[in-house]
Amino acid sequence: EAGVAQSPRYKIIEKRQSVAFWCNPISGHATLYWYQQILGQGPKLLIQFQNNGVVDDSQLPKDRFSAERLKGVDSTLKIQPAKLEDSAVYLCASSLHGVGGSTDTQYFGPGTRLTVL
Amino acid sequence: RKEVEQDPGPFNVPEGATVAFNCTYSNSASQSFFWYRQDCRKEPKLLMSVYSSGNEDGRFTAQLNRASQYISLLIRDSKLSDSATYLCVVNPTGSGTYKYIFGTGTRLKVLA
Numbered sequence: 001e002a003g004v005a006q007s008p009r010y011k012i013i014e015k016r017q018s019v020a021f022w023c024n025p026i027s028g029h030a031t032l033y034w035y036q037q038i039l040g041q042g043p044k045l046l047i048q049f050q051n052n053g054v055v056d057d058s059q060l061p062k063d064r065f066s067a068e069r070l071k072g073v074d075s076t077l078k079i080q081p082a083k084l085e086d087s088a089v090y091l092c093a094s095s096l097h098g099v100g101g102s103t104d105t106q107y108f109g110p111g112t113r114l115t116v117l
Numbered sequence: 118r119k120e121v122e123q124d125p126g127p128f129n130v131p132e133g134a135t136v137a138f139n140c141t142y143s144n145s146a147s148q149s150f151f152w153y154r155q156d157c158r159k160e161p162k163l164l165m166s167v168y169s170s171g172n173e174d175g176r177f178t179a180q181l182n183r184a185s186q187y188i189s190l191l192i193r194d195s196k197l198s199d200s201a202t203y204l205c206v207v208n209p210t211g212s213g214t215y216k217y218i219f220g221t222g223t224r225l226k227v228l229a
Contacts, residue, residue, distance in 0.1 A: 033217075040125075042204055042219030043161065056216055091160060106217065108160035 002026065004109035006092050012115045018080040021112045025074070025094030031055075032069055033106065034077050035091040043091055049075065082116045089113050118143050121207050123220035131228050134195050138223045140205030141187045149208035150188045152179055154201045155222065161204055164190075195227045 005024040013019050025032050031050050035043035046065065047057040051072040060067070064083070069075040079086055089111040095104045122141045130136045142150075150167035165172055167179040167188050178191040188207075192199055205220035 035219075040221070042121075042221045044219070045217065048216065105163050105166075108162070110160055 004092055004094055004107055006090075006109035006112055008112055009110060010113045010115075012117065013082055014117050015084055016081040018078065019082055019114065020076050020078045021090050021092075021114075023075045023077070023092030023109060025092070026107055029094035029096050029107075030072075031095045031097065031104075032075050033093040033095075034067055034075070035093065037089045037091055037111070039088070046077070079114075082114075084116050087114055087116045120144060120209055120218045121205055121220040123205050123223050125221055125223060127224040127226050129226045129228055130195055132195055132197060134227075135191065135193045136195055136225065137189055137191045138203055138205075138225075139187050139189050140207075140220055140223075141185075142205075142207045142209070142218075143186070144207070144209040145183075145186060147186075147207050147209045150179075150181055151206040151217075152177075152188075152190050153204040153206055153219075155204055156201050161219075164203070192225075195225075197227050197229060200225055200227045 007022050011019055033048050034046045036046055037043040046060045047067045048055040049069040052069050065079055067077045091111045092109045093106040095106045097104045120143050152164040153161040154164045155161040165174050165179050167181050169181055171180045176193045180189045202222040202224050204222045207218050209218055
């Protein structure tokens with residue numbers, strides 16, 4: 001079974017530039033998550049999709065970050081304009097359900113390492 | 118108080134040692150708990166879920182203490198390959214939806 005795919009793996013940009021990340025979840029997984037992981041910290045949820053609807057975007061800095069999941073499959077996360085503090089690894093994860101009373105395992109992609117100069 | 122707290126470590130232990138990590142959570146309504154492992158510059162991977170009755174998988178044992186609101190991870194007979202960061206993950210909502218809150222992680226170094 002193919003895992004969660006992300007691209008690019010690395011990106012270096014200057015502050016105030018724009019950048020976009022792409023994620024393709026595991027086939028059949030209804031829920032997709034974008035996390036930001038700053039060095040030395042745990043992943044922080046930015047946005048969670050259930051199919052193509054947003055479940056939680058409470059920690060997404062909406063003045064500069066946007067995300068979409070068209071057709072309920074792959075997703076893009078955009079930053080415009082980037083700031084120095086956006087330097088981090090952006091992780092995409094997917095899970096089969098995302099809702100319900102049973103446990104639901106998240107599978108992570110390899111991440112995109114963003115450096116803002 | 119943070120929703121999920123962990124001692125960042127590092128815990129430096131010799132091969133063969135037993136080591137334990139704790140993780141505290143603030144929301145008493147939390148329903149789901151997990152331990153993830155993250156190797157340097159890699160993505161997190163599920164190590165084990167934590168059930169109310171405890172959970173054991175080989176050398177790894179996870180336990181939940183609801184009264185004191187913490188979960189623990191015990192690693193017996195540590196191997197060099199166990200060196201990694203161990204992330205505590207809690208679903209704080211208890212509403213049937215999945216919102217995962219990650220701790221900062223505990224770094225483990227197993228020394229030869």
